[in-house]
Amino acid sequence: MTGSKEKRSFSAKMKDANSAFLPSEGTQAEPTHVGFILQKHFSMMAFTAAVDAIVTANLVNTSPLFTYETLAIENSPIMSDLGIEISADSIINEASPLQPNIPKILIICGGFRCSTEAHPPLSMLLKTAATQGVIMGGIWNGAIALAHAGLLDKQSCAVHPDNHAFMRERFPQVTTSNQVFVSDNNRLSCAGPVSALDMMLYLIGETHGKTIVRAIKEILSCDQISESSDIRLNQIIDDPCLPEKLRDLMALMAANIEEPISAEELSEFVGISRRQTERLFQHHLETSPSRYYLELRITHARRLLLQTNDSITNIALASGFVSSSHFSNCYKDYFGVSPKLARESR
Template identity: 60%
Template sequence: MANIQKKRDFSSTMRSSNSQFLPSDHAPERPVKVGFVLLEHFSLMAFTAAVDTLVTANLVRTAPLFEHITLGVDSRKALSDLGIEIATNATLEHFAIEHRGSIDILIVCGGFRCELNQNSKLTETLKAADKLGLTLGGIWNGSIAIAHAGLLNDQPCAAHPDNHAFIREQFPLVQLADTALVMADKRASCAGPVSALQMMLTLVDQYYGEDTTRAIREILSCDQVAESGGKMKLQAGDNPTHPENLRSFMQLMNNNIEEPLTLEELAAHVGISRRQMERLFQTHLETSPSRYYLELRITHARRLLLQTNESITNVALASGFVSTSHFSNCYKDYFGVSPTAARAKK
C-alpha cells in the first residue's frame, strides 16, 4: 500500500505570512459587500486606509472575502480633501434601487471640511439601511450623518476631536467617546485614518477571524514605527512583548537561512540551554524551535520562488535545503503543490 503523506500546517506565527498561498479550506458563499458614502471633502487618506484593508483581505485568501462600492450623495463623483475628485460607482438614489439589498455594511466617509448639516437623502438611506439590518459606520465625522438619522441615540460614538463640541450640542443623546474607535452592535465609528484601518480590521475579524486579520496587519502595518527608539518591526512574528531571548533566537534564525544553525548552536549563541529554548518557543509561539526554523526557511523559499527567476535548485540551496528533492517534498507538504507547479501558477 502506498504511503499517504499528510499535509503539514503552518504554526500560527508563520501561517499569516503564507495564507495567500495555502489551499482554501472553505470559501464564503458570497463576499461581504461594503458601501462607502463619500461626502464632499471626505478624507482621502482615511478612505483609502479603509478600502486598502478590504483589498488586502482578498489578497491574503484564495477566495474573495469582500466587495466594495462607492456612493456619491447627489452625483457620481465626490471631491476629496486633497482636491482629487473620485468617480463613484453610484449615487444614493441608485443605491436605493440597485444595491441596497446586497450591501452588508454601509460606511459614511467624512473629513475635516465636510458639511455637518443634515442631508435628507442620506438620512433616508441610512434609515432604510438600518431597517434592513446593515452595520452602519462613520469615518472622521461621518457618524454625524448617522446621528442626524437618529440611529446613534443612547449609543457610543467616536468622531474627530474637532467635531466633539458640535456633537455634544446637537446630539445630547449620543454617547460621545473620548477614544478614536468605537465598535458596537451594528455600529462602528472612528476619528481618522489610523483608526479607520483599525475599524476595518475589527470588522474583518468579526466576519473571518483572527488569522485573516493577522495576515492583513502583517502586510499593512509592517512599517509601523515603535514608540521606543523609532525602530521598524519588519520581521514576521516579531513581537516586542516577547522575551528578549526568544527574539534573539528568531533573529538568529532569520539571519542564518542559507546555512541553518543547529539547535545546540542557537542555544549556545544566546547563552541558555536547549531545553529552555524549546520551552520559550512552546510557551510564546506554540511551536518547537525546529518547526519554526523550517517554516521560516520554507517561507523564504516561497518568496524567492515566486519573486525571482532563480532555478529551483538555487532557491533550495539559498533556503538551507541540502537537496532539491527534500525541498520539493517540504514545499508540497505545506503548500499542496510542488515548487514547479507553484511557479507555473504564478
C-alpha cells in the same frame, strides 16, 4: 502498508505570513459587500486606509472575502480633500436611494471640510439599512450622518475632535466619545485616517475571524512606529511579549537561512540548554525549534520563488535545503502545489 502522506500545516506565527498562498479549506461563503459613501471633501487618506484593509483581506485569503463599491450623494465624481476626484459606482438621491440593494456594510466617509447638514435621501437609506441589520460605520465625521438619521441615539460614537462641540450641541442624546474608535451596537465610528484602519481591522475580525486580521497586519503594519519612536520594520522577533532569549534564537535563525545552524549551536550561542530552547518555542510559539526553522526557510523560499526568476535549484540552496527534490517535497507539503506550478501560476 504505507499510509498516505499527511499534509503539513504552518504554526500560528508563520501561518500569517503565508495565508494567501495556502490551499482553501472547505466551502467558501459569498463575499461580504461593503458600500463606501463618499461625502464631498472626504478624507482620501482615511478612505484608502479603509479600502486597503478589505483589499488586503482578499489578498491574504485564497478566495475573496469582500467586494466593495463607492456611493455618491447626489453627484459623481466626488471631490476629495486632496482635490482628487473619485467616480462613484452608484448615486444616492431622491430618484434612486439604492434601498433594494443596500450593501451588508455601509461606511460613511467624512473629512475635515465635509458638510454637517442632514441629507434626506441618505438618512432614508441609512434608516432602511438599519431595519435590515446592516452594519454601519462613520469615518472622521461620517458618524454625523448616522446621528441625523437617529441611529446613534443613546449610543456612543467617535468623531474628529473638530466636530465634538457640534455633536454635543446638536445631538445631546448621542454620547461623543474621546476615544479614536468606538463600536456600539452594530455601529462603528472613528476619528481619522489611522483609526480608520483600526476600525476596519476590528470589523474584519468580527465578520471573518482574528486569523485574517493577523495576516492583514503582517502586511500593513510592518512600518508601525513603536512607543520608543524607533522607526524600523516590525517583524515577529520584535514582539515584546516574547522572552529575550527566544527573540535572540529567532533572530539567529533568520540571519542563517542559507546555512542553518544546528539546535545545539543555537542554544550555545544564546547561553541556554537545548531543552530550554525547546521549552521556549513550545510555550510561546506552540511549535518546536526545528519546525519553526523549517517554516522560516520555506517562507523565505516562497518569497524568492514568486518574486524572482532564480532557478528552483538556486532558491532551494539559498533557503538551506540540501537538494531541489527535498525543497520541492517540503514546498508541496505546505502549499499543496510544487514550486514549479506555484511559479507558473503566480
